[in-house]
Amino acid sequence: MKIKAYIIIFGLLTFSWSCQEETKPIDISSEDYHQMVDKVTEVMVHDIFSPPVASRIYVYPNIAAYETLNQNSKSYKSLANQLNGLKDITPEKVNINKNLRLAALIAYLNVAKELVFSKEKITSYRDSLYAIWETNNLAEYNNAKGYGLAISEQIINWMQDDQYAETRTMPDYNIYTDDPSQWEPTPPAYMKGIEPHWNKLRPFVLDSASQFKPVPHPKFSLQEDSEFYKELMEVYNITNAIRKKGDDCEEIEIARFWDCNPFVSVNKGHFMFAEKKITPGAHWIGICKIACQQTNADFEKTVYAYTKTSIAIADAFISCWDEKYRSNLIRPETLINKYIDTEWTPILQTPPFPEYTSGHSVVSGASSEVLTEIFSDNFVFDDTTELPYGLPMRSFKSFRLAAKEAATSRLYGSIHYRAAIDVGLEQGIKLGYLVNNNLSFLK
Template identity: 30%
Template sequence: MERLTNHFFRLCSIVAIVIVCGCSAGKKKIFAPQEVATGWADLSIYITKNTPSNSPTYASRCFGYIGLTMYESVVNGYPSYHSMAGQLNGLEALPIPETGLEYDWLIALNAGQASIIKRIYNQTSDENKSKVDSLEALFFEQISDQVDSEVADRSVMYGKSVADAIFEWSTTDGGHRGYLKNFDKNLKLPTGEGRWEPPLYAQSISHYPLHPHWGDNRTFVAKNSLIPTPELIPHDTTPGSPYYTQFIEVYEKDKALTQEEKEAALWWGDDPADTFTPPGHSYYIATAVIKAKNPELIKCAETYAKMGIAVADAFIECWKWKYEHVSERPSSFLNHHVEPGWVSFWPDPPFPAFPSGHATNAGTAATILIYQFGERFSFTDSSHVGRKRDEVRNVDFKPRRFDSFWEVAEETANSRFYGGIHSHYDNEVGLTEGARIAENVNALIWKNE
């Protein structure tokens, strides 16, 4: 595990100060409701990064259930907001508060987050589970200080009952404990011209494709499962054809990469072996926005629920389309038709190309944040600052400045082109379809207008 000063923990987050470093005896910090929400988000991101056998697919699913639990643990305290029970795919009902009894919704949120994180990341270390317990105890001690003990106990039980119900629903989605079946060694994919093949220069030691059945999982939003499969450019190896040209563009860019483009390629790589994964990066950005905007608690929870649900559905749909097309990476085409032995700047991930998963996730995340906070938002992404310099590629991890959410999405998508693992078309379709997935999430009835 990297030191506290690295990555997103360079920020003085609650989790970094209290859970990782500890705090001085006798000093009691008073946490605002928003800090409780972002504190749990920080810890969710940390556990995602520091749990073995993780993947972008599985991590996206975890954020879906973690974010939804945060929202559902508090939504009944806000009369103008609506539960997702009866709106999400197969989620018919959730526990509801007893009429006439008092609840403390922040205590319920605290208990619900602790419960869902430990259950959804059951495979994480005992050390990480202890961090969850410590954060829950820290927040509870402060919040319950001014709350009647019966109300506090009732609120804890309610938050945990919501988490338990959501977890039980999660076990039926097709992705339960998906980290135990990352690769299907018995799968026979179609082969031949234009088809994906295991790369020699790979991001993973496995030459089997990652989660080939992930697209069969239940989406959170039923409408997302009905989105038509996007069309692939027809296969044609004739020089000058659209299919040929998309890969020549990758080839030419690889020979002319600027230092800034190399930095972008590595920044957005978000390799699950070293980072919090692409969906974790989206959750991180949502957290940065919430810390800057400081909205009321329900909007914090709504944002995390929307982000989690949307990126989870984005990976289900993207993976469904990937394994319907089983399309080749630029490395395969260029090695067979342009330059034998060609190697991409960034190693190939272990799954088919079209459409780009990074772009799909990025288009989804940006669309959620634009809906929640507006298009324009200036911020610096420091999530990877402190990572060890990549000596092989001559790249340092420097902060990246953005002035809009869609600018983040476009750079994320372009980074895969700079890395030599996706064509522009892969990215363009990913951004478009990702936005469509998010729009279906935004269209749910979240609150009275």
């Protein structure tokens, strides 16, 4: 009997030791975070979110992940009491040995699923990861999950006070006006103005949507010697000159590379459908990913880079949209078709909102300044962001040069006057300076 008892005890101990050997810490890398951001981008493209709304979908999950990582970090500071309206974060009291990287991923997904239409896509992706983590180390997973959800719920509560929900019930932009300078819907879909109340959202770092109110655009005039008319004719003449070069010329390649218009309507016979693309903010999020991977940034720096970049992008849209619906400037396409050439069409499809200032210019200026501060000036990189959408890679010697090309692309695309591009880029650069100087991330 004693021999049998020893055998049973030995067997139980052997089973216990083997279980302990199979239970390993859950290893989370920066690539896991990149994949998560890519998944959210994929869902946003599927749901066809407008550029301003897409910026909101990026920023809150990144902040949730950042705050989950950095409540007691030796290297990074919490953004509580730095971002508008974000008060002290109260960490959940869980085991001190929690896996913060894992908790950050859980926090990111918990916020992201609240921001998209296709919640089931995020939930399915989340559940597949949960199943893997549970299998690998149930105790570590549960501990991290409790912490990540606790932090992310506080971010969600803060997020819900940003006035986004209130703007969903506000009236559409009124296109009925006798003012010839005012924006009108453009072909082929003649869509209504997108997000006319975006300036009412709570900004993140800006003291108000109008903090960097740009100088007025050149006074509207169809007199041939006026500055405005000269800019209008510049768009017309450049487009005609580009078309003579052919579809494979560099100007058209640049225009298409930076198009990032999620509202492109394609006509096939009697049918019209949307050609799905990323937004300008998503393009710069993609550049952030490239910089992180190229420098082998660790998990913590990767989350920091995404968070800071997405904050700059979000405030850039609030700042730009504030001016767009203040000036309500008419697009070149409308004026050229009315007064110059009824057969003329732009290189790119005109986006459905007023012209001044250029959203690409503002977002690119802000993003490039933030990324330059994180990764240094003269950062040489190959931009492969558009490869999934059938566009070739372009190479840049710095983020600032990429931003300048992105801004200029709007002239090559025939959808902006020069003032909107130049002033918009300056507007974005000022915003990037503000984010760099007013937010303290590093200890």
